[in-house]
Amino acid sequence: MTSRLHLLVLLHSQITISLAACQRSTLQQAYDSLFQEDKPSISSLKLASNVKISSNNVAITSLQQSPFVNYTGYAKPIRITVLDEEKCTVAVFSAPKNVDGTTNILSTRMTLNPTGEIAELETLQPTSLFTLPSFLPDQVNTTWTASSTASRADIQKVITSYPDGIALGDGKDVPVASTCTRYENGFAMPLACNGVFWLFQTNISQRRWYIDTKTGTALGNFVFDQSKYPAGLLPQLWLHEYFKVDQGKIFEIFAAMESQYPDPIYKDIWGPKGKFGSN
């Protein structure tokens, strides 16, 4: 009897801990602790002792090797936040200011362990050569933070149609708002969000999704797999793509992307075949 009671108490405390770790406020706090009064403060991050860290898909062992060391704050207030309570993950799109005065695009993903420490820390900062961060709006449309509550499955269905359509080379089954704009590394594409998909017709592989069921925002992490072409001809394109889904349609998209010359095939470090992966 006593041991059964102990077991119950133990189970209960574990459930309480894991729920607490994945509350929206806990996730938000984990990210917010990185920038103190708008300045990066990597020492205030609560890292798990076995934390895994990657920077542009490469494993690093210390935050001293991360782009954070060169940031002096945010260049623009623009922020897109995805709080995935089920995956205990916070993902944020932002525009930090570099020590040399330039603006960067940064996608940061943190996954917390059951005690609320950061177990996974992933950053993508596209090479400045291929980005136009100064073209980014100062703020995203307020629709991004408005409540667009939907089930995980419903949001997943809408955003999955996007890479599926690109692979097919046809965007007709991708539900997009008529006002939808796609920002590719800062640049607002003058095309419908489901336009010119015929240009691609390439597999979109190694997909990972993080979904906020309250705001309808999501991060899709995937690769335009060019392996049908001769090796080295075209780089593979690795993306952190932020979606807002409102009333069953994609409202807008902000993408951070980086070219990867694979040898022979790009591997997502967090994906099933990657060094860190089983996401």
Ligand SMILES: *[C@@H]1O[C@H](CO)[C@@H](O)[C@H](O)[C@H]1NC(C)=O
């Ligand atoms: C920080 O900036 C310096 C100077 O541009 C550069 O050499 C270095 O690689 C940067 N560090 C990181 C971790 O990006």
Ligand SMILES: *[C@@H]1O[C@H](CO)[C@@H](O)[C@H](O)[C@H]1NC(C)=O
């Ligand atoms: C935000 O988006 C809505 C819907 O497209 C639009 O009507 C509104 O003008 C936008 N607001 C701003 C400030 O751009």
Ligand SMILES: *[C@@H]1O[C@H](CO)[C@@H](O)[C@H](O)[C@H]1NC(C)=O
């Ligand atoms: C897409 O991926 C599938 C499965 O990996 C493969 O069989 C197919 O050849 C790929 N198609 C292209 C166009 O790369």
